[in-house]
Amino acid sequence: MIRESDLTPEPQPSQWLRVEIVHELSALARMRSEWDALMDASDAGPFNAWEWIYPWCRRIAPDRRPLVLTARDRTGTLVGLMPLGFELCHVLGRQVGRLSFLGETYVGSDYLDVVAKRGMEEPVTRAFAHGLREMHGGWDVLDLVDLHEDSLTVKVLREAFPDLEVRVTDRYVCPYETFRPGEAFDLFLKRTGRRDNYLRRRKWLEKQEGYRIERTEAPGELAAPMADFFRLHSARWAADGGSQGIQSHEVESFHRDATQFLAERGLLRLYTMKVGGQAVASVYGLIYRDTFIYYQSGYDPEWRNRSVGLVLVGETFKDAIEGGLRHYDFLRGTETYKSDWTSKERRTVAVRIHAFQGAGHWFTRQEELARGARDVVKRLLPEATVERIRRLRRSRSAG
Template identity: 70%
Template sequence: MAPGLQWHSGAGAVLRERHQGDAVIREDELTSGPRLTPRLDVAAVGSASQLAGMRAEWNSLLDASTAGPFNAWEWLYPWCRRIAPDVRPLVLTARDRLGTLVGLLPLGLEHRWVNGMPVRRLGFLGETHVGSDYLDVVARKGREAEVSRAFFNVLQGLRDEWDVLDLTDLREGSTTLGVAREVFGDVRVTERYVCPYETLVPGEPFDAFLKRTGRRDNYLRRRKWLEKQDGYRIERTDAPGQLAGPMTDFFRLHALRWSSDGGSQGIKGAGVEAFHRDATQWLAERGRLRMYTMKVGGQAVASVYGILHGQTFVYFQSGYDPAWRNRSVGLVLVGETFKDAIEMGLTEYDFLRGTETYKADWVTKQRQTVSLRAHGAGFAGTWFTRSEEWARQTRNAVKGVLSDELVEKVRRFRRRKAAVN
């Protein structure tokens, strides 16, 4: 897939324009029969500089869609800058006859070498390093199938120019899954993560909500003790100009929380921290960020990094000082985020991926994320999948002869090594 590729998809034509150096090669592939006016015009944004200029239009579309929080420009643009500068953005756009943006498919193109074979892989922007659940096609509400079909028809028509299409961490039940099966035929769908969540009742007293959880008595007892301590307070920060301190506290507390386990897998490395400083700044500018910091005696002891998306509070990450573990500072701060969400009139609280025990004490529902893979026209995509399967079988075989304790020690060693590097 060449750097300047642009696609325009109509009912009767696929126009491909490929830039090679200074030359432009244009190929019109027309079906027989009369030309029809296209319902949607599909094109591609192929550079970070173009992506930078899409914020306002992207936000307008996201607000008119049912797509998840991590499909936001404020999340995906800093991912391109800080996490994957070598991945070329290839964002498909769909516009109606008036030129209005009605759909986005935020992809990136990367080239890999797999056992001596080059592989051209298309995947979601935001798919690695930063825990992006519910990635998907972004389409105006009610037009999800139409927009997805337009995108996939174009990709199907250009199947000889890519080898693997990986769409990871889709929400199960997404319209995208059914349309991909319809267009590509043979696709692989595998389970990814379980995401616990809870439906909130607007106007419900917080104590009534607490009675439905497994944490009411412990939460109230621990909060009462903390409230008696000098300098106890919970700070909520949502202003873009006031994030430096809360983010520094968050990174410190998150690292402390995971230090005994060999380091965090969720926030690891200077590049990821730089990403989150960018993303939180831009999310705050949109009124989408909530940083919670618990302080006792002037010292930050617990932190929660939350995102507002529509009527949902998204619990993204947290941290706390292990020296305060026995005082349940993490429990109390999570409870305060539930209280805040209910008072804001939100209708859902989402813990995202992971089935940690503490989540089950607060919520009762779960949803699943899945990944979808389609292969291009050549053999490279199939080779890529087979190589992954062989590697997975080898890892499982090794694990099978190691004790659980030794496997965990190896994991911790690798985390510490990665943190140092």
């Protein structure tokens, strides 16, 4: 005999996952071990890691209220999280409640997204989308930036909010390269646009007294190479009004914390080129699974004509290949030197959700008007004047 209970469909995983919200930074601090375990069991990008998100909350946005969605299975194991934060934006005398990714600003966090255990991406993301829908009265605009263009989250959110305005816009191009199986560095060089210059410049540098490249990964050895990195990064951008990547003392403090945490997890790799005992170029990178991630760099402008930056980047490719890594990711940016080393691109996107009327719609409209006004000014002013204004803004931010 078939019982009625036998005909009842098994609940979908997204229905039995327990979704909760972490509001306190102190609670976030205590999540490191299980957050790390979830990252290891997921395909999420490195900038979703606790080692990146937690110091960002402390140093960059201490006033932003964490609102981290967590999903646990029937055993209480963490199988998903969505690191969000809530802020009240004051625009023209009006308050707008904005919900966004933690880590979104000032530090160039690409590939932000839901973190889910492999195989559970869809049920976890749908459970979070359901939770966000239930919370809609508490936020005016859901503003998620720098997701991978193929993110499942984009698809699920479109489906979860059919009655709201869902905007998906392009953000950045991220050049990257995939190494061929068994490919030696010399063979890789032949398919790049920098081979001859790199080899010539490296040969000259290798003849200089005290030339060497130091690689630093250990947590207790970061002080000197990080000091060299900050000095060289600042020097490289000084003539342009300052760096857009490291704009303030708060951002520098963030990186000091983050690099320590990343090194403790074996995810950090710093390269420093020295000539005659003096650091002349630096690369700040991450090792994440089978990928070298080029995050930032710097060099001494007095050594620009010797292409020390070019040579050090080439050495990071050489080290990645010889270390058995499969990919090299330059992250956001379409600078010529990146395309000379790589042949592939991926993109990031932003998702914004709000009602068709109300505070969220008004917030978006004000941004569009401000952007339009800036575009008009750029068209009217000479390019040299626009560039001077940019440099002035960067120098003020750095101050």
